[in-house]
Amino acid sequence: MSEVVTKATLAKTTTGILAGLTTDQKNEALLIMADALQREAAAIISANAEDLERGRIGGTPESMLDRLALNESRIDDIAEGLRQIAELPDPIGDRLELLERPNGLTIEKLRVPLGVIGIIYEARPNVTVDAAGLCLKTGNAVVLRGGSSAISSNRKIVEVLHHALAETAMPQNALQLIEDPNRTSVDQMLKLNGLLDVIIPRGGSSLIQNVVMNATVPVIETGAGICHTYLDSSAVPEMAQAISLNAKAQRPSVCNSMETLLVHRDYAESNLLALAEVFKEANVELRGCPETLSLIPWALSATPEDYATEYNDYILNLKVVGDLDEALQHIAQYGTKHSECIVTEDTDTAARFLQEVDAAAVYHNASTRFTDGFEFGFGAEIGISTQKLHARGPMGLPALTSTKYKIYGHGQIRG
Amino acid sequence: MSEVVTKATLAKTTTGILAGLTTDQKNEALLIMADALQREAAAIISANAEDLERGRIGGTPESMLDRLALNESRIDDIAEGLRQIAELPDPIGDRLELLERPNGLTIEKLRVPLGVIGIIYEARPNVTVDAAGLCLKTGNAVVLRGGSSAISSNRKIVEVLHHALAETAMPQNALQLIEDPNRTSVDQMLKLNGLLDVIIPRGGSSLIQNVVMNATVPVIETGAGICHTYLDSSAVPEMAQAISLNAKAQRPSVCNSMETLLVHRDYAESNLLALAEVFKEANVELRGCPETLSLIPWALSATPEDYATEYNDYILNLKVVGDLDEALQHIAQYGTKHSECIVTEDTDTAARFLQEVDAAAVYHNASTRFTDGFEFGFGAEIGISTQKLHARGPMGLPALTSTKYKIYGHGQIRG
Numbered sequence: 001m002s003e004v005v006t007k008a009t010l011a012k013t014t015t016g017i018l019a020g021l022t023t024d025q026k027n028e029a030l031l032i033m034a035d036a037l038q039r040e041a042a043a044i045i046s047a048n049a050e051d052l053e054r055g056r057i058g059g060t061p062e063s064m065l066d067r068l069a070l071n072e073s074r075i076d077d078i079a080e081g082l083r084q085i086a087e088l089p090d091p092i093g094d095r096l097e098l099l100e101r102p103n104g105l106t107i108e109k110l111r112v113p114l115g116v117i118g119i120i121y122e123a124r125p126n127v128t129v130d131a132a133g134l135c136l137k138t139g140n141a142v143v144l145r146g147g148s149s150a151i152s153s154n155r156k157i158v159e160v161l162h163h164a165l166a167e168t169a170m171p172q173n174a175l176q177l178i179e180d181p182n183r184t185s186v187d188q189m190l191k192l193n194g195l196l197d198v199i200i201p202r203g204g205s206s207l208i209q210n211v212v213m214n215a216t217v218p219v220i221e222t223g224a225g226i227c228h229t230y231l232d233s234s235a236v237p238e239m240a241q242a243i244s245l246n247a248k249a250q251r252p253s254v255c256n257s258m259e260t261l262l263v264h265r266d267y268a269e270s271n272l273l274a275l276a277e278v279f280k281e282a283n284v285e286l287r288g289c290p291e292t293l294s295l296i297p298w299a300l301s302a303t304p305e306d307y308a309t310e311y312n313d314y315i316l317n318l319k320v321v322g323d324l325d326e327a328l329q330h331i332a333q334y335g336t337k338h339s340e341c342i343v344t345e346d347t348d349t350a351a352r353f354l355q356e357v358d359a360a361a362v363y364h365n366a367s368t369r370f371t372d373g374f375e376f377g378f379g380a381e382i383g384i385s386t387q388k389l390h391a392r393g394p395m396g397l398p399a400l401t402s403t404k405y406k407i408y409g410h411g412q413i414r415g
Numbered sequence: 416m417s418e419v420v421t422k423a424t425l426a427k428t429t430t431g432i433l434a435g436l437t438t439d440q441k442n443e444a445l446l447i448m449a450d451a452l453q454r455e456a457a458a459i460i461s462a463n464a465e466d467l468e469r470g471r472i473g474g475t476p477e478s479m480l481d482r483l484a485l486n487e488s489r490i491d492d493i494a495e496g497l498r499q500i501a502e503l504p505d506p507i508g509d510r511l512e513l514l515e516r517p518n519g520l521t522i523e524k525l526r527v528p529l530g531v532i533g534i535i536y537e538a539r540p541n542v543t544v545d546a547a548g549l550c551l552k553t554g555n556a557v558v559l560r561g562g563s564s565a566i567s568s569n570r571k572i573v574e575v576l577h578h579a580l581a582e583t584a585m586p587q588n589a590l591q592l593i594e595d596p597n598r599t600s601v602d603q604m605l606k607l608n609g610l611l612d613v614i615i616p617r618g619g620s621s622l623i624q625n626v627v628m629n630a631t632v633p634v635i636e637t638g639a640g641i642c643h644t645y646l647d648s649s650a651v652p653e654m655a656q657a658i659s660l661n662a663k664a665q666r667p668s669v670c671n672s673m674e675t676l677l678v679h680r681d682y683a684e685s686n687l688l689a690l691a692e693v694f695k696e697a698n699v700e701l702r703g704c705p706e707t708l709s710l711i712p713w714a715l716s717a718t719p720e721d722y723a724t725e726y727n728d729y730i731l732n733l734k735v736v737g738d739l740d741e742a743l744q745h746i747a748q749y750g751t752k753h754s755e756c757i758v759t760e761d762t763d764t765a766a767r768f769l770q771e772v773d774a775a776a777v778y779h780n781a782s783t784r785f786t787d788g789f790e791f792g793f794g795a796e797i798g799i800s801t802q803k804l805h806a807r808g809p810m811g812l813p814a815l816t817s818t819k820y821k822i823y824g825h826g827q828i829r830g
Binding site: 015016019020099101105107112114115193197198212213214216218219220236239242243245246250332354355356358359360361362363364365366367369370371375376377387388389390392393402403404405406407408409410411412413414 | 430431434435514516520522527529530608612613627628629631633634635651653654657658660661665747769770771773774775776777778779780781782784785786790791792802803804805807808817818819820821822823824825826827828829
């Protein structure tokens with residue numbers, strides 16, 4: 001048997017035990033895992049140094065190496081993340097419905113774990129701990145397949161966590177790391193129906209598209225965000241400026257940042273140049289439609305391809321539109337159904353925008369950067385779903401659960 | 416463009432309008448559709464006669480032809496089904512959460528339509544109307560791909576419904592029928608990411624497996640049911656007999672009927688022969704383990720393959736087990752996570768069974784035949800989900816919805 005099948009099979013053997021653990025047992029395991037990570041920080045940092053060394057030799061850019069690097073303070077943060085997960089309410093066992101039928105049947109709908117969750121992700125080793133913590137808290141077994149660039153860190157982290165689990169009621173086999181660096185191990189996971197109940201990809205759009213287009217296991221699609229902000233004619237310039245700058249430049253590398261600013265013609269004529277100056281100061285490159293170019297001398301010309309690109313960088317597309325309909329049409333054409341914003345003082349216009357834009361999160365007068373499990377108050381986030389099934393938008397612990405009907409009778413049969 | 420792409424594209428153009436229809440507008444459309452079906456019954460029956468004629472020439476068995484056949488009374492029932500859907504509460508617009516954040520953001524989680532739903536199904540033309548009604552009621556556009564054996568009936572029904580929609584606020588293009596009888600039209604639908612939001616297969620296990628294994632569009636897996644009933648040592652013989660006979664023989668062709676009866680050794684020794692006599696009278700063929708054979712002279716020997724078969728017929732597997740654990744193990748090995756039942760007077764044993772069996776619906780002292788949207792009181796059913804994502808068990812109208820976050824601010828930006 002391949003590593004993937006062997007480890008997924010081991011993970012599956014633990015699902016019954018996991019589903020029966022109490023909240024206290026699960027929280028205790030998370031706290032012991034957190035302590036172990038801090039106690040073994042030196043060993044983890046030393047394993048991480050191997051990854052960094054390999055990366056340097058391979059010519060990995062410094063910015064990527066920085067995302068990969070672990071130090072004591074980062075390990076403290078990772079451990080603290082586990083402690084925070086332990087403090088969150090446990091959704092497992094929650095009763096979602098209680099139906100009393102005329103024939104005397106009592107039907108309960110309860111939250112249960114999904115079973116075995118496959119996580120396919122890229123470099124950052126903190127995801128290893130974070131994903132493991134969220135899955136185990138919700139009584140799920142987890143099969144992790146991280147990027148090969150972090151393999152030494154991930155292997156050591158999982159070894160530390162396995163040792164920690166030995167002291168707990170949580171079975172060690174509930175946590176599995178696929179170490180095979182070949183792409184074939186990902187391909188195998190994608191087809192593991194019967195062993196994996198769901199796969200959640202975390203990473204760039206090519207990773208996600210590979211999972212979506214090749215998996216036969218159910219997938220929760222996360223991540224890709226071509227987000228827009230629309231400045232209506234009645235937008236207050238100060239607010240419009242603050243929201244659009246925040247949406248673009250506060251952290252351009254993330255999926256909820258803005259890629260395109262749509263501006264009503266009336267607003268553009270009076271205010272776009274001043275706004276462009278603000279972006280210039282923030283080192284944001286501007287690419288615009290012909291009308292934009294006539295208002296902003298230093299803007300470059302935007303192609304249709306630009307409007308379809310998730311830059312994740314200090315680059316912003318601009319487009320002047322004649323009315324709300326033109327803005328809605330542009331978003332329908334280029335948006336990825338992630339996060340979309342309107343800035344306006346007109347509540348009717350805002351209501352139409354929020355109703356008609358088809359996206360996980362639609363904002364009136366607030367930055368799209370708020371689409372985030374922590375900002376929504378969920379206390380955790382496994383990702384941001386951009387699909388419509390199961391979960392949509394930021395996914396907290398309940399997104400890692402399924403349901404089960406328990407039916408209580410006293411001999412009822414169907415007539 | 417192929418028929419599939421053309422029609423799915425047309426369907427997608429209507430999603431904005433559909434999402435904005437009021438409940439009254441949607442219900443009015445459903446009632447007008449129902450009236451039209453009855454008014455045009457003669458034309459539909461005449462189209463159906465073409466399907467029946469083709470089936471007879473092709474040697475379709477009478478039982479299949481009966482499922483395909485329409486007459487005035489069946490059309491009345493189909494129309495009545497639409498009127499019942501009109502009477503159900505509309506889930507669209509329901510507010511599922513309201514979060515007030517410390518920074519003053521108000522976050523609403525609302526039910527919205529999924530968008531465009533693809534339904535791939537087999538012969539019965541009533542599914543055409545039923546699926547259309549459920550999808551339209553929830554503000555979804557629908558692309559139907561029925562079996563080629565019912566193509567004349569389906570074409571006429573959809574023509575009648577399209578004419579009816581012309582009088583309503585519901586766009587005609589929201590309802591599309593794929594007429595291409597080739598398998599390639601199914602293959603195309605399965606890969607229509609961006610145009611279809613979900614595919615729901617309805618039919619036999621080979622149809623469902625084809626969809627699950629080949630779709631890149633998200634799927635809700637429905638249907639396959641290898642359901643068990645476990646008679647514990649403390650089961651009351653009268654109840655055990657009534658429940659197991661009902662689960663097997665009340666309607667063997669459906670997915671929630673029982674395929675295997677597990678019997679505790681103590682119960683088997685005193686009661687299995689009497690129970691077997693009851694199944695004999697009901698013309699149920701019995702296949703059993705060696706211990707069963709020693710108790711029931713006329714039982715045939717069951718192979719491991721038998722335990723893995725969904726007969727949908729008057730055949731029942733029997734297995735004598737030593738305890739609850741052996742029963743749980745058998746169900747974990749052969750079950751399809753659909754519906755499982757324990758008959759026992761021991762509440763601790765029942766609680767363990769309901770907790771540890773991993774299935775959509777687990778029963779204590781009631782027939783598995785109750786796993787059904789109508790029996791659960793949902794008033795409708797688009798299918799029974801056997802997967803763990805999105806919906807599990809009988810799917811009523813809320814299973815045909817997604818959610819959307821609307822966020823209201825007054826200039827908030829992320830720090």
